[in-house]
Amino acid sequence: MLKHDVLIIGAGLAGMRAAVAAKDLGADVALVSKVHPVRSHSNAAQGGINAALGHRGDKWEDHAYDTIKGSDYIADQDAVEIMAKEAGSEVISMEHMGVIFNRDDQGKLGTRAFGGQRKARTFFVADFTGQALLHVLYEQIVKSDVLVYEEWFVLSLIVQDGECSGAVMIDMKSGKIEVCIAKTVILATGGLGRVFEPSTNALICTGDGMALAYRAGVPMMDMEMVQYHPTTLKNNGALMSESARGEGAYLRNIDGERFMAKEGNAPKMMELASRDVVSRSEQKEINEGRGVDGCVLLDCTHLGEKLINEKLPQIRDLAKDFANVDMAKEPVPVRPGMHYQMGGIKTDVNGLTTLPNLYAAGECACVSVHGGNRLGANSLLDTLVFGRRAGEHAAEVSKNRSNPKISSTDVLKKHEEDIEKLLSNNDKNGFVFGSIRKEMGTLMNQYLAVFRDETGMQTALEKLSELKLKYKNIIVPDKGRVFNTALIFTLELGFMLDCAETIAISALERKESRGAHARTDMPDRDDKNWLKHVLVYKENDDAYRVDYLPVVITQWKPEERKY
C-alpha cells in the first residue's frame, strides 16, 4: 500500500503547479500520470498565457471584464477576479523558474494580441508556450524531488465515510494494481477532447478525472459548453494557433472576402472576436456555400516570412506536414474543430469539490472562470493559478488530517477482480474499444458541435445509451499484464462514455443559446431563466440528476455581447 499527504492525479501544468506549491509547504506530495509528465497535453498549447500587469498600464479589471464578456456572463465573477488578480505574479514566477518568454526591445517580457481582448496581454514563447511552461515545471519537479508515478493509470477514487481518501491505480509497466492512501487528492487530468472525433486534443485527453469524480458522486458543471476552435486543419484536426490571427492573419471565404466584417459577425474586432463568435461565422459561411471544400481560408501571406519564422514556426510546420501548404505563400484551409471543455468538475476557488478532501484543477475542473466560452490563453493561466491554489489548500488541509483508515485488501481485491473479469471476456459477439470510440466521436461531432438543436441532441443521448450497453460487453483482445494499452484504452472509453453523456444531458437541459451552446431552435440568450449553471450528478449505474446553481456576479452586469 502506498501512502502520501497529497496525491495529485495528472502531471500537466495544473498538476505540476499544484505539486510545487504543496511541496513548498512541506507536504509529502506524489504525482501520478498515465504518461511521463512532459508528454502531457499542456505541451500542445501554442499561443500563450494572459496577464494584465498593473505596472505596465494594463488593469486586472479589464482582463476580468474581457473574460466575463467572453464567457457570455456565466463565469463566476469572484473566481474570475482571483484569476485576473493573480495572473501577473504567476506569469512572472514562471519566468523566474526559467521560462524563456519572448522579450521586447528593453529586454522585458513581450506580449501579443489574442482574441476577445481589447489589449495585447498574452505572454508567449514563440508558438510553443505550453511546451516551454511544461518543461520548466518538470524541471522544478526534478529540482524539488517530487515523487512521480510515471505511466501509472488511475482506476478509481477511494471514498469512505463521505470523504475522499486516496485512489486505486495500475502500474502500466508491470500491470500491478496498487492502493494509494492519501489525506487529500487533487484531480488534474486535463480535458476530454477525444470524446469528439476529430479534435485538436491529444489521444490521452479522455476525460478520466471528470468521470472519476462523477462516479464518486461529484457534480459536473456546465458540460454543455464545448469550445470549437475556429482554425483547425481538416485532415487531422490539428490546431492552427490563434496567435496567427493575433499576429494579423485574415479569415476569408471563397470570394476572398473577410467575412468577419459582416453585420452580425464581428465588424469591430473582426478575426479577433471571441472563439464561439468566429466559429459560428465560419460555419455559416461553410453551410451557405461560401466555403472552400468544407473550410474557410486562414490567410497569413501578408505577414512576411521573417515574422512567421520567428513567431509562428511550429504551425508553419504543421500546415506543411498535414495540409501540404506553406502558409507564408498560400492561405491554409481551416474549419471549426472541437478544442476545449469549459465545463468540468465543480470546484470552489480553492479547487475543493463537493466531496471533502477531493480537489480538481485545470481543464478537468470548472471553477468557473470560462463560463460559456473560454478566451484564448486563459486556460494556461487557469491551470497555474488554480493548480497552485489547490496545491496550497490541500497541503494545509493534510496537516490537520490523520491518515485515513482504509481496508486496502478489500479495495484491492475488488479492483483485481474487475480487471480480471474484463480481461477474461471472450464473447464472440463482444465489442472492442476502437469501433465504439469512433461511433461516439462521430455522433458527438455531428449533434453537439457549433450549432445544435433538440432533435439532434436527443438522438445523441439515445445513441450514447446504446453505446453504453455495447460497452457492457467489451472485450480486450490483449490478455497480458505488461503495458497492456488495449486495456487502458478500454478503461478510457468507459470514462469517455460517461463524459459524453453528461455533455448531452446538460446541452438538452439548457433551453437557450449562450456562449458555445448555440441552438438553432432557441437562438436567443435568456438571462431571465438561464443565467445559471447546469449541474449533473450521477445517482447510480444508469441514473442521473440535474440541478442548477446561480452565477456569482460581483461588479459586471450582463449586457448584450457584441464584438
Add this chain to the structure above:
Amino acid sequence: MKVEYKVKRYNPESDVALESFDTYVVELDQAATVLDGLIKIREEVDNTLTLRCSCRSAICGSCAMRINGQAMLACNTKVSDFEENGNIKLLVEPPGNMPVIKDLVVDFVPFWSKVKSVDPWLKSSHPPKYMEEHIASNESMLHLSGVMGCIMCGACVSDCTVLEVDKSFLGPAALAKAYRFVSDPRDDSTKFRLKALEKPSGMWDCTRCMQCVEVCPKGVDPMGRIMKLRDFAIQDGYKNTYGAKHTAVFTDSVKNTGWLNEFQLPLRTFGIFNVFKLLGLLPILLDALVSRKVPPVFHHKLPSVSSIQRIFKKVDLQITKRE
C-alpha cells in the same frame, strides 16, 4: 494506397519466440503519416500492437521509433516519403540504445536519469524582485528557444553511435539540455556546470558522427550544442582535460605544420608519462600495424603551411571582432 508495415514485436510475457516481426498491409490516404497507419492497425487489425503516441503533432515526444533503419517521429513522417516504384514498405522497430519493454515501447528510465544528472533547472542566485522579470535580450531568448524546442523524444539517443558502445555516455539529449542552461544569460552556475560536464562520459566523449543532428525531428542540433559546450569550457579555462588538450594539440599541429601529427596527438594529449593511458592504446597501434596504417613517426611540415596559417589568422580575426 496500400502500405506494408513490417513491425518488430516483443512480448515479455510470452514464453515462445521472444522477438519477431509481424507484417500488416493497410489502406491509407496520400497524406497519411506512419503513425496514422500504426493506429489503424492497433484499432482495426491487431489490438495487441503496443506503442506510445499522444499528440499526433510532433510536440509530446512519445512516438520516436526506427523507421526503415533511422530514428524519427512516426507522427510527422509521411508514408509517401518511402514510396519506391509505386510500393511503400516500412520496417518499424523500437528506438535503439534503450531496453525494450514491449513491441515499440522502450524504457526511458536511463534516459531521464541522465537528463536529471545535469541539474536541469535554472540557477539564478540573484533573482529579480517580486513582480519583476529578469532583463534579457530577445535574441538570447530566441537562441535558447532553438534548444528548448527539444521534446525529449529520444531519437538522438536511439541513433547515437557512442551510446552503442558506451552506455555511460551522457548522450546528446542530456548534453543539449545542459547547454540550454549554460547559454542562458540568467543562469549563474556556468562554471559549476562546465566542470561537471568535463568528467569522463561527458561532453568530450562525443565523436561528432552527426547522427543526432540528422535524426533530430525538431532541429535542436545536439552535436552543435556539445561543440559549443566544449568551446565554453576551453574559454572558461578548463584546459586540463584530455578533451581540451586533444583540441589544443590538434589545432597546434595543423597550425604549425599544415597537417595532423597523429603520432604525437595521443602522446601530448595524455602526457608522455601517463603510462597507463598510453598502454591502453597499444591494441590500436597493433591494429594499425597489421593494416599498415601506422602514421609516420617523423612528421614534416607541409610546404603550403603558410596558406593554412592565413586561414587561422582570418578565423582568429573574426573571433576577436565578434567579441
